[in-house]
Amino acid sequence: MKRIYSVLVENRSGVLCKVAGLFWRRCFNIDSLAVGETEDKSVSNMVIVSSGDERTLEQIEKQLNKKLDIIKVRTFQEGEGICRELVLVKIRYSRENRKDIIENCQIMGAHIVDLGKIYMTIQMCDTPERVEMFLNTLKNVNITEIARTGTLAMLKISEQKENAQG
């Protein structure tokens, strides 16, 4: 089961390490991790996607809550959140496949952001599934480099509890 942890932490050095440690101590893989500052410079937001059984996921949430550098932990399932991922792909194209690639980009809403004589860099920002789908269209293309941000997520407004902090 996939679970998304949206964790507000003190923006200090070493905090990422502490949070990651809670996962690897329990042999849990972090599928993706995205960290950035929030509107308050002293607070960072970490979005962690991980999978595992219900009990261990709950234990991780409790352990996260226990860490002194962690301000707030929210967890939800993929369906309950708005999820986005940004990917940059550098590919080597040829005269033969150039048109196909451009067409696929158009269909999937990806953009060519850098172009050279034999290489191009494509940017795409969408849900993790659609990003995956797009990367699949590039299967037969010579990919030289991929960079993904990992999932960013926010609880859907419709999933927010009225009594939640507002």
Added chain:
Amino acid sequence: MSMFYVQRGNYRDIAMTGADALVKSLELEKTEYVFGYPGVAICPFYDAILNTHIKAILVREEQNAAHAANGYARISGKVGVAVVTSGPGSTNIITGIATAFADSIPMVVITGQVESRLMGSDVFQEADISGACESFVKYSYIIRKADDIPKVVKEAFYIASSGRKGPVLIDVPVDIQQQEIKSFHYPEEVRLRTYRPTVQGNAVQIKKLFSRLSEAKRPILCIGGGVHLSGAVQKVKQFIEKFQIPAVCTMMGIGAMESNHPLFFGMVGNNGKIYGNWAMNESDLIIMAGARVADRSITQPDLITEHKVLVHIDVDPAEIGKNAGPEIPLVGDIASVFEDFNRHELKNSFEDWIRVLNKRKKEIEEAGLKIILDKLKKASLVTPEEFIYRLSIKMDKDAVYVADVGQNQLWSCANYQMRDGSFLTSGGMGTMGYSVPAAIGASLANPLRQVVAVCGDGAFQMCMMELATMKQFDIPVKIVVMKNNVLGLVRQYQHFFYQDRYSVTDLYGSPDLACIAAAYDMAFIKLSDNASMDEALDRFLSKREAVLMECDISPNELV
């Protein structure tokens, strides 16, 4: 090389240095003792401490500084403090920190660190200690500027001693210790947005508990280490007596109730009392108070909830439901929660249940006594069960008993007679060599109390260097070494599970303990048979000064 530490100018001309601020902060926290070992990276601290009344106790190995601080904290109820140097000094203390973490002992550990500008470059005696300790400290700090010291120390003491207690690490680079501090201001209170431990129990949950209790026929209370840590022993006892609810305890809960209390049924777990475990199994409602429900006390935690109501009280929400899902989780400080409990009333009586338990206890005790008497007759060496029993009843009523790890720990837990004394041991981590340094800390915490450390000859050889600390600071700890020339508990394991293929459990080469005692100028008593047990124990306990007792037991004794 240590060239890095060459001082630029005389930093002592500075009105107040980081080291002075550290020491002053400790003074304001009413620290009496620091346990530790100096080194170049912590020299400014140990220089500054000369100007105060805080006494520095030089242990003989850093791990023991943490154990001594642990024993001190458990007897004084205050935060124990250990101060060591960078690199190997800090890595040596890790086991002591982990031991304190496993038993939730409040402790502040200060480690020296190499100069700030050199951190991360693997210079002489550098170790990333805060990184290394991450999974067994409650929190850790690396100080980046001397002005932060008062705030950090204040926070560290608060974090260590509140909520679920535990060790906090402060890593202080040597240049920060020498840095000038502009103005010293010790904060009055701590405000941390990320840390607000729950103290008060939820009233709805408490009401629910009493409603379930009023339906229960066979309730039982299981006392864990949290009862001691929150200073709730009296309140828990009051609860047991007011509502006439029988109780058992875990290893860390030993000492909360007197052994002969009519409502007390001993320690539970693998090595606990048969009637205590039986009581847990037969009960229809279990109240776990400050216990982890871990593998050592409960064999199959997930089965514990079958056919019974489990109420789990703990100050740490992460403990509740970790090993067994309770029907009534109750987060709060044990002392506060039981105070609330005691304000309630309950109509039903559990007389029948208590009668059954007492009958069972009597039967099992009598059968056990027969076995022991039989053993006493046959034994050519000392019978460990009987020895612990007699030692504990001959000790002062309020004495501190420190058990090490191994067979001696299990014999101690099973045969120690609880009265008004304290029982210390490394329950969670099971660290060998805990007893002597912890006893040193306990004795310093209250010099009026008799302190006895009991260990095996394996554990003793892991901590016997501390006899020098006892000698140097005149600490009158009494030590019993149960000598069988083997690593008894592992050997027993090999007996049961490896068909007597004894591997690496022979302690051949161990020193003559009489010579060891003489070398440290200590009194020595040797006990080799049951017949002279009483006389030897009387001599042992009547001595005011430190004394080492060798108690010879058979390597074939099983727990």
